[in-house]
Amino acid sequence: MDKKKIYDIVDSLNPGLEEACRYIWQNPELGGSEEKASAYFRDMLGKAGFEIHEIDGMPNAFYAEYGSGKPVIAILGEYDALPGLSQKAEAAKCAVTEGAPGHGCGHNLLGSGAATAAVALKEVLDKDGLTGTIRFYGCPEEELLIKGKVKMVYYHLFDDVDFALTWHPMCHTLVWDGAALANMSARFYFTGISSHAGAAPEKGRSALDAVELMNVGVNYLREHVIDKARIHYTTNSGGLPPNIVPPKADSWYFVRAPHMSDIREIIERIKKIAEGAALMTETQVESVIEGGCCEIRANHALSDLVQENLEACPLPEYTAEELEFARALQKECNPAVVARDTALFEAYDSPMMQKVGRRDLHLAAPLTASTDGGDVSFVVPMHMFAVACWPVGVAPHTWQAAAANGTTLAEKGALYAAKVLACTAYDLLTKPDRATAITKEFEATKDPDYKPMPQLD
Ligand SMILES: [Zn+2]
Structure with missing residues (x-):
């Protein structure tokens, strides 16, 4: 299938994507209490024809599966919010509910983009008659950094998975070829x-x-x-x-x-x-x-493939109103950080980074946060890429990010991410030489001593 057709399929799912982004943003739930979000995604994937599998001991986690046989491709979606970051979709600090949680890390977009990619891939499998299994993993409590996907690895939920893909909203678009502490x-x-x-x-x-x-x-x-x-x-x-x-x-x-x-x-x-x-x-x-x-282990062959798909996919186009909002939000950030990031991401003409970062840009802009997805990368080749959803200079876990995450400015980033996820998965399904190279690299660089941290409950 031509990649343009995959973009069209994802575009046709945009109303559902926007609705999902907005619903999760309007109903922020802390890690461990994501009942509404997990129910929403179960329903979305179930209605799309996926089989829903519950996970014992993790009420807000699940995986949804479609297709059969190898390869098994996992698309990872998160949906938890952060304490105290309630924020209106406005360019001034103003809580929806004072002290309440809010989506300051964009997991409303992350989960929605990932789920949309999975739904699109079902259509691709059907139309092309491809062999392979697509799984959407509903991954709760990421912000806690001790449970979530670490627990899912501990429970051996990735044992038969061949490749895992995910993404994260940021103020830049680039591959993370190994990332996170x-x-x-x-x-x-x-x-x-x-x-x-x-x-x-x-x-x-x-x-x-x-x-x-x-x-x-x-x-x-x-x-x-x-x-x-x-x-x-x-x-x-x-x-x-x-x-x-x-x-x-x-x-x-x-x-x-x-x-x-x-x-x-x-x-x-x-x-x-x-x-x-x-x-x-x-x-x-x-x-x-x-x-x-754990940190995210690099898989250079998979990063190469993601880079190609980031570059091939048409970037989001913004309306004048969206750019005006982005500019207003940027003015609320530390000017030194905005200046530094503007130079780093070469975003001189726009408050948004409207290009794909070069393949090695992650070395100049390393991710020094952590993610429970790191553990997944120890048991299966995994890639998490970043997509610009926020104005340059906006950092995660801030009210500025929470404000952007409730708007079409950020939702356009989620749509682009869904296209890149779907197209990368399509390559893994249809280009055995690329898939084999990724698996070989993973096997050659595997940490034989890896064990997920024991779970206390
Ligand atoms: Zn996050």
Whole structure:
């Protein structure tokens, strides 16, 4: 089939795509509570003729399957929102509901674009009489980075999959030939002794002091870890009024690095610092490793194929009104970041990046966030590419991204992504030489020691 016909099929599905993007955006659900979103996609894929498979222990996950035989191609769709990012589709900070969740990472687009690609591929399989299986994986709780797809890998849900494809909304369009940092989540629970802070401070042992000393210790550790490691923490407990010595306090850490092996080493050192803080304050500490996810492993042959499809597919065209909105949103961003990204993505004439980044651009603009999709790339050749859905300079997890994600500006990016996903999958179905090269590279570079992080529940 001519790729133009695939674009036409995806275009014909655009009303459904826009409706899905808008529905998920208007009903933001946090990771672990995506009942509406998962029901929406189950319904969409079921009505399109896919067989829906539920996953024990993961009520908001499922996979929808169509076709038969090899290859089995997985299209991964996410749909969770972020806390506190409720935002109207306007170029000024204004929550729909103050403090409520919002789609600041564009997973409303991600899931909708991926599901639309799967539906289009069904039509392609039918029209061309192709052999192969298309699966849409409904992937919840991505933002938690410890469950979601890590759990799906742990449950062996990708064991018979040959290739996995997904995408992510961003302010740029490019392949990520290996991307994202591995991440581990750890909590440190300190227990001290409560006392009246004025009347009998000598009898108290402050758990909050331990948290503070631990964080100071970790900040000194930063000098002595690899450059690319990122360590960040918060606390959600520190006691009651200051006249009660806090008997309980905890610190929650994310540790990121290019490889999980780097993280394991850093975490062991952080545990020692926690124990040191407990010793200094005569408190006790319990360290809990909650879980983690791996980096995305590169598959250069698959990245080449995605690059070709990104370049071949007509880019979104924007109306004057959409560009005006993009410009207004860009003005709300840090000007230094906008200037840097404008140069990096060569977006001098438009607030949107209206070209495909060169094949190696990801090296200049590396993804230093993490994704639970990384674990999928350890068990099957996987590619996640980025598509410009936001004005240049807009970062994920911001109100600016949440605003864009509720508009046609971003939905046009999801439509383009659906075309690229469908066309790449079509190549995998119809070009055995390319598919074999990808599989060979995967086998040759496989990590034999990989195991997904154990699941706590
Ligand atoms: Zn995301």
